[in-house]
Amino acid sequence: MAKVDKNIVSVTDLAIGYESKTIAERINFELETGMLCGVVGINGIGKSTLLRTLGGFQPKLDGNIWLKDQNLEKYTSSDLSKELSVVLTEQPASKNLTVQELIALGRQPYTNWLGTLTKQDKLQIEASLDAFLLKDLRYRKCHQLSDGQLQRVLVARAMAQDTSLILLDEPTTHLDLYHKVQILKMLQELAHNKQKTILFTTHEIELAIQLCDRILILDGKDNPFGDPCQLIEQKHFDRLFPSEMVQFDAKTGSFKVSK
């Protein structure tokens, strides 16, 4: 049964985890082209596991993951690399790479056996450098970059890979508020202007509410998914944390410490 519609990803009744232990189940969501979606939830609820499963790094336990018109498992690794790119929490193994070299690696799925860059590849690399304000840093080594700059480089690499879906695992950790907003704004632009579908996990719920088109809340039960405003109305954020510690203020879309 091939699924033909405008959805880039659609996930139905997904269960994730490891053979011995299910971490999360009953996950359902659909994302269209050009949507920015945040995945929120408390620590250990399965955000990273979900991302690893969607990225094809670990098998799902049950349910279906559709990427475009095909089941995720049906993709060969080289076909998948043209449809799906990732930004992981792990640092690049070699910090001796220059910014430009690292971003150029994003073109690997398209280059020949020697990895020779064509004019098309170089244009794409320039566009990525440009979009993430990295033109002045292009010859910098990764170990010379700040956390915020390195994160921008990693996202720029994913953009250079030119896939319809980009998955990011906690792109805002270790960053200050300014750089958090900066990277999320850039993701939003990438999604809306370049028509990429972007899914990221985050702990910045307040920022996600303001910037995302869709939010998936992993709560260990029904995992609500939808428009941020809709989710606020349905009081899903109120139940995210124990109310004796933190309370959600629906008017401002922010959390307050319970007095």
Place this chain on the structure above:
Amino acid sequence: MQGAKTYRISFVFLTLALLCAWLLNISSGSVSIPFADVLSTLFGETPETASWEYIIWDYRFPKAFTSILVGGGLSLSGLLMQTLFRNPLAGPFVLGISSGASLGAALLLMGVSLLAGYTSFSFLGDVSLAIAASIGSFLVLLIVMIVAQRVKDTMALLIIGLMFGSITSAIVSVLAYFSSAENLQRFIFWSFGSVGNLSVNQLLLLGGIVALGVILSIISIKSLNAFLLGENYAQSLGVSLKKSRLTIIVATGLLAGGITAFAGPIAFVGLAVPHLTRQIFNTMEHKVLIPAVMLYGAILMLLCDTLAQLPNSASVLPINAITSLVGAPVVIWLLVRKRKMMF
């Protein structure tokens, strides 16, 4: 990418340096031959002393050629391992690959004759020595690789490499205890390392093994570059992890094992040369690094061999000692100056 021209200049410079090192290597030795005569002999003229022609063509020329193969091949295997293990301290010697080759060679040189009960070496052809050493290094490489999958810790890997070194020397001691003096001497001389005394056939075989290793490395250029990001990223770029890992391991095993079989365990070249090369070539692109480390390694090996030759004297120092004397301070210097070793 960043100015292919700058690399071109460095490559021209390195090639010239290689030529100089080669000439220096050929013109020095236990018999003093004037430089002009060396040159004229190389250009096909007959020198005034007939024995010089023999010395240059039949002894020094193959020796220089072996040095180039050994230096280039070991450096390349070091580069491959540093990328594969994502570890700046990886190298054929540190990770116990050379120990594995030693074990293979020891089992063949001393063990087989023990079992067979006679000391004839007639059946121990060059091929069997190469195969034994290659299998030894390949097995150790596989074990290290399996351990590396389970243990992500860099230190643990290096300690495992050291342990392999200990196990090897223990087994070698046991073999030596029961071995005949003649066989023991063969093994000891082999373990000193030497780039001389290779017959034309041995040289051709070594050349073939190194060439095969280089070809496999060139095929792996793209996946090697992807491995710089880490294995998960490499996978997301469409690299087939199993296939490319195996190709790189086979290439490393062939290079390190084959070379160790013919030239003995030669320390530090594989570890130090990739780091030295990165001081000149400011890139991580393996398309540039592979030829660069091979050139650099060949130059270094020629120079070490020239030093080992002790100009104008009949004594030849063990090449293994020279490379350690040169290589170990280089590693210390890199660590002290850069504070952190990176790959």
